[in-house]
Amino acid sequence: MKIVFMEANTLGKDISLEFYKELGEVVTYPLSDPARNAERIHDADIIVANKIPMNEALLKNARNVKLICLTATGTNNVDFDYVNKRGIAVANVKGYSTESVVQHTFALLFYVYEKLAYYDNFVKSEEYIRNDIFSHFTVLFRELHGKTWGIIGLGAIGTRVAEVAECFGCKVIWYSTSGNHECERFQRVSLDELLAESDIVSIHAPLNAATNNLITKEKLCKMKKEAVLLNLGRGPIVNETDLAEALTNGTIAGAGLDVLCAEPMREDNPLRAIKDSTKLIITPHIAWGTVEARKRCVDEVFLNIKAFQNGEKRNLVTG
Numbered sequence: 001m002k003i004v005f006m007e008a009n010t011l012g013k014d015i016s017l018e019f020y021k022e023l024g025e026v027v028t029y030p031l032s033d034p035a036r037n038a039e040r041i042h043d044a045d046i047i048v049a050n051k052i053p054m055n056e057a058l059l060k061n062a063r064n065v066k067l068i069c070l071t072a073t074g075t076n077n078v079d080f081d082y083v084n085k086r087g088i089a090v091a092n093v094k095g096y097s098t099e100s101v102v103q104h105t106f107a108l109l110f111y112v113y114e115k116l117a118y119y120d121n122f123v124k125s126e127e128y129i130r131n132d133i134f135s136h137f138t139v140l141f142r143e144l145h146g147k148t149w150g151i152i153g154l155g156a157i158g159t160r161v162a163e164v165a166e167c168f169g170c171k172v173i174w175y176s177t178s179g180n181h182e183c184e185r186f187q188r189v190s191l192d193e194l195l196a197e198s199d200i201v202s203i204h205a206p207l208n209a210a211t212n213n214l215i216t217k218e219k220l221c222k223m224k225k226e227a228v229l230l231n232l233g234r235g236p237i238v239n240e241t242d243l244a245e246a247l248t249n250g251t252i253a254g255a256g257l258d259v260l261c262a263e264p265m266r267e268d269n270p271l272r273a274i275k276d277s278t279k280l281i282i283t284p285h286i287a288w289g290t291v292e293a294r295k296r297c298v299d300e301v302f303l304n305i306k307a308f309q310n311g312e313k314r315n316l317v318t319g
Contacts, residue, residue, distance in 0.1 A: 001025070001045035002064070003305065007032045010050045011071060012294050023305050041065065046305055055079040059086070067091065067308050069301045074206060074234075080319035091304040091315045095156060096296040097288035102160045104287035105202055105232050108256030112228055113200075115139045117277030139278060142226070145169035150198030152191070152214075153205030153233060154183055161202055162186055173197060177205045177214070195222040200230065207234035217242035220251055228254045232287050235260040244270040247279050254279045258287040 001024035005017065009030040020026045029040055032052050041047055041062045048069045052058070054077060059065060068083065070092040078090055110116065118139045122128055128136065149170040151158045162172045162185075172186045175194045182188070191214075195201065201223065205211050215229070215238040223229070229252060231238050240261055246252050260269065263285055274280045288294075300315070307314035 100293035112254035147199035150194040158204035202230040
């Protein structure tokens, strides 16, 4: 079988794909090229991709394709009506990045919550050398212990964040974006209750009709002035114009984002104007990408392909 990696660089140049050769012919392209993507897969049996839309426009002339392997959990880039009609199987990977995203969630929080950018600069600018006492409290920060942590989307990642937050002494509450999920361990509340009661709000939900533009000016105004918003889900869940206004006006204290509405970040993104790192940190969609998580992802895709070749239905999704 011919296996085509369409955007190998999204997995990191440090991760080897050499071992895939035992499964068949392997062709790797470092980046997507919309003008050439269809040509690149015209004789592929298996496609490995992340963000590229898997639809009729791309696949109509790829008559050999039997399997699409996603190097991600989300499947919103797949036109399932089309691929199911064609009999093309789709496999994703689950759970590979949970610990990585949880770790990054707390990294974003503490950077903003403890005003680390300010204190790092205070020392590196040599102001500390000129300080008159051994400590410095110009910019205030608070304990996490005893605070309320609200989670939007209590899936595998949200649940692990809740468990770690409890270890820090937080009360955990959560909101179900689907309305179908249940978890007796933590208190389920409405979205408005969660926003009003939480000192920290973290988003770990998928992007769908229920979550698109979920956090707007109206919702941000329901939050505490001392609250921090974290988005580790998908960018369009948060209205970026409204968030920029809320941070500028002091509606909320801070935000930590690993996802944006458009990635890479565009020049017209309203959050570009906020240069105060005690209020905002944005990382370039790296929460999932520890070395260990990316290696797990590559290993899982390998196992998905091997299982498919053996007639097994491993991690197959149909919509």
